[in-house]
Amino acid sequence: MRHKIQFFIVLFCLCAPALRASTPYQQEIEAILTDSALQGASVGICAETLDGVRLVDIGSDRLMVPSSNLKLITTGAALHYLGKDYRFKTRLAYSGTLKDSTLIGNLYIIGGADPTLGSVDAIATKKEVLFEGWAEALRKAGIRSIRGEIIGDGSYLDGMKESPLWQFDDIGTYYGSGVSGLQWHENYISLKVSPGDRVGDSLRIEFIGPRTPWMNYHLLCRTGERGSGDQVYLYTNDGSRTALLKGTFGLGKPLKNIKVSNKFPERTCAFLFNEYLLKHGFSTRGYNAFDNLADTLARPKKVHSLCETDSPSLKEIIRSCNNESNNVYAETLLRVLGKEMCQSACYDSSLVALDRVLLTLGISGRDSSGRKVDGIIRDGSGLARHNLVSAGFFCRFLRAMADAPCYKDYLTSLPQPGLHGTVQPCLRLLPSGERRRVKMKSGSMTGIRCYSGYITPAHGDTQGQTIVFSLLINNTTADQYQQRALTDKIISALLHSKAPEISE
Secondary structure, X not given: OHHHHHHHHHHHHHHOOOOOOOOHXXXXXXXXXXXXXXXXXXXXXXXXEXXXXXXXXXXXXXXXXXXXXXXXXXXXXXXXXXXXXXXXXXXEEEOOEEEOOEEEOOEEEEOOOXXXXXXXXXXXXXXHHHHHHHHHHHHHOOOOEEOOOEEEEOOOOOOOOOOOOOOHHHHOEHHHOOOOOOOOHHHEEXXXXXOOOOOOOEOEEEEEEOOOOOOEEEEOOEEEOOOOOEEEEEEOOOOOOEEEEEEXXXXXXXXXXXXXXXXXXXXXXXXXXXHHHHHOOOEEOOOOOOOOOHHHOOOOOOOEEEEEEEOOOHHHHHHHHHHHOOHHHHHHHHHHHHHHHHOOXXXXXXXXXXXXXXXXXOOOOEOOOOOEOOEEOOOOOOOOOOOEEEHHHHHHHHHHHHOOOOHHHHHHHOOOOOOOHHHOOOOOOOOHHHHOOEEEEEEEEOOEEEEEEEEOOOOOOOOOOOEEEEEEEEOOXXXXXXXXXXXXXXXXXXXXXXXXXXXX
């Protein structure tokens, strides 16, 4: 009888996810974590088989800043709720009347939050093809002259463009660009920057585009000390046509392309389409970039549709989002969940919508009293340092996604170390066959490095199971090379882990 009781105790300890694992893999990882480079850092690690056997548990319930690992949750929730074939729609319409070949009224570009519109992403429709399609719709309607305004309408998404929790110096960068109902070129502008000849000299700056001639840029940045790197930031506010480019760019540093936030994607789209029409035989009133405020006017309830443009499929957008860690794509997905489920895209409503999707996946993240126990999610991209999520929660989410109908497309969206996207530098010392077993998302900020994803069984291993894992490191002062060396060792150890066998 005593032996039977001991057997069931062992079995329970092996299979209960909430209990601390005691496996060779955990011991190996614990040894790696003693490296002096992680002194003072907070670490949360969880690894489980898909049926819930816990393999590694090191602070798995510890709340951590996940950085871009949060995109795993945003993209998974969007794919689960909206479906792989969901497409964002942009509509061309007009108000007023047609007389002969002249539109006496306004032309509207009505956004549906397509994050790829005007993007250089390979999945996006090229700008010239997009504009020619819209121009052809005008021709078919008999319109060759426009007497009114060309208006970019971004009203589809209500609420603030950026999360109010993002850091101020992030908001002026391309990765801190807010989202709009009508987006353009991922809502950023490209510059070429190179240093002057001496410390303190003005920088050499060339604006690449897209063009925003209504903006007044004050260039207050200077050449910094050699080795000081790129510390150039844009500072601006919604609705302001003035922006400050401040900071330093190190002496001797090679020319660099810098991307800064564009607060007027709606106006940019309308302005560029107007230019296209003028070059292709249409007559317009012109787009007075400095004085035209028509893009702030409300659209009439009744407009006449001319055409509708579809985005790439959600499956393609999510794959690009996870491979390149695209913040605009991720924030758009969160806000559209709010729009579709709560009829509002403000952050409060969008986060309520995300909670509801998690519930449909069987994940609440709350205890019986309704208190959050697995963390707090505050945006879609992970840019807010207010996000707090545990490694255990990531593993439960990844397991839930593995049971969802969209799992195949979700798994395909994740990049492979050494091959794709932001995880391309990872695990380079491993054979390619082992790297291909890993599909994971990275996340990094100053002092933060995170990886979460799936490890599939080795080829021919019929007894093996897919493993979900999450590795979250916060408050590290180690340099990037040291961080990556350590995380590579940890993920390599997980690659060789499997559920322990129970002997009879």
